[in-house]
Amino acid sequence: MTAEKTTAKKTTAEKTTAKKTTAKKTVTKKAAAKKTTGNQTAVKKTAAVKKATVAPKKASAAVKGAPAAKPVAAPPKGESQTVLVRRARRINRELAEVYPYAHPELDFENPFQLVVATVLSAQTTDLRVNQTTPALFAKYPTPEDLAAANPEEVEEILRPTGFFRAKTKSVTGLSKALVEQFGGEVPGRLEDLVKLPGVGRKTAFVVLGNAFGRPGITVDTHFQRLVRRWQWTAETDPDKIEAAVAALFPKSDWTDLSHHVIWHGRRICHARKPACGACPIAPLCPAYGEGETDPEKAKKLLKYEKGGFPGQRLNPPQAYLDAGGRAAPPLGAG
Numbered sequence: 434m435t436a437e438k439t440t441a442k443k444t445t446a447e448k449t450t451a452k453k454t455t456a457k458k459t460v461t462k463k464a465a466a467k468k469t470t471g472n473q474t475a476v477k478k479t480a481a482v483k484k485a486t487v488a489p490k491k492a493s494a495a496v497k498g499a500p501a502a503k504p505v506a507a508p509p510k511g512e513s514q515t516v517l518v519r520r521a522r523r524i525n526r527e528l529a530e531v532y533p534y535a536h537p538e539l540d541f542e543n544p545f546q547l548v549v550a551t552v553l554s555a556q557t558t559d560l561r562v563n564q565t566t567p568a569l570f571a572k573y574p575t576p577e578d579l580a581a582a583n584p585e586e587v588e589e590i591l592r593p594t595g596f597f598r599a600k601t602k603s604v605t606g607l608s609k610a611l612v613e614q615f616g617g618e619v620p621g622r623l624e625d626l627v628k629l630p631g632v633g634r635k636t637a638f639v640v641l642g643n644a645f646g647r648p649g650i651t652v653d654t655h656f657q658r659l660v661r662r663w664q665w666t667a668e669t670d671p672d673k674i675e676a677a678v679a680a681l682f683p684k685s686d687w688t689d690l691s692h693h694v695i696w697h698g699r700r701i702c703h704a705r706k707p708a709c710g711a712c713p714i715a716p717l718c719p720a721y722g723e724g725e726t727d728p729e730k731a732k733k734l735l736k737y738e739k740g741g742f743p744g745q746r747l748n749p750p751q752a753y754l755d756a757g758g759r760a761a762p763p764l765g766a767g
């Protein structure tokens with residue numbers, strides 16, 4: 434009985450202490466809130482910017498198992514365009530640190546191979562396309578060859594990429610158009626590219642950005658999902674998303690930005706289970722918490738290349754090797 438009474442007393446005391454602590458916190462919060470309310474809009478803007486600067490210095494920190502970075506407290510409702518631009522650019526800078534070797538993950542050696550590979554990449558993985566295209570280009574190395582190909586033979590090669598009949602029509606059709614309208618060369622202008630069968634703006638920008646060095650924003654499924662999560666735009670139409678994001682960055686950033694965002698979507702910020710607890714840009718993300726926030730559990734959600742790590746290709750070309758001949762350093766290595 435005595436023991437029970439003592440325990441009861443203790444519990445009451447603990448509850449009281451907890452209440453006091455909560456009350457203290459509330460008072461402190463209220464006081465802080467009052468201070469904020471008393472200040473001018475300019476101060477609010479400064480505070481918003483400060484919030485957006487608490488990202489871990491090294492992107493790898495979040496993945497190494499360090500405590501998850503503190504997320505922003507609330508979605509940036511009413512965020513001014515200036516603050517949004519700063520936040521968006523900061524996210525891109527952080528992603529550039531995490532994915533310094535971001536590049537198109539489709540293998541290609543010339544604009545023709547890139548446009549064909551990009552068309553084939555619809556509804557399948559780049560890895561699958563990379564496993565399929567060597568046989569295709571070995572048999573049909575030029576637009577002339579593919580234009581004159583027997584569709585059934587092309588279908589057989591493209592079967593592993595899915596939708597192989599439609600894709601065969603697209604790649605043979607675009608090859609014919611290249612031969613008939615552009616002298617067998619891939620045109621370097623958006624308005625010409627989008628006229629090719631199976632080529633929309635997304636494919637056209639991939640080709641322009643990576644085969645012609647012309648800045649372009651690639652609004653694929655990852656890009657759409659991520660920029661909405663980051664509240665860069667509320668648009669859902671790809672063309673409008675492209676225009677909204679284009680307004681946040683200088684043209685020279687567009688191509689690399691597209692790679693960074695797409696790589697992040699493939700490796701960390703997945704559609705169904707984003708790995709928020711292992712995400713290096715969590716402090717800048719209004720959607721933090723949409724996925725797993727526990728660092729250990731989140732680490733298990735990271736998607737690595739087969740036997741590798743984010744940023745590593747299966748066979749990294751020379752350009753992606755470091756000075757010692759090793760592949761790009763892994764996220765969270767060390």
Ligand code: SF4
Nearest residue numbers: 702707709712718721
């Ligand atoms: S993983 Fe989570 S925190 Fe990171 S960008 Fe995606 S939603 Fe935001």
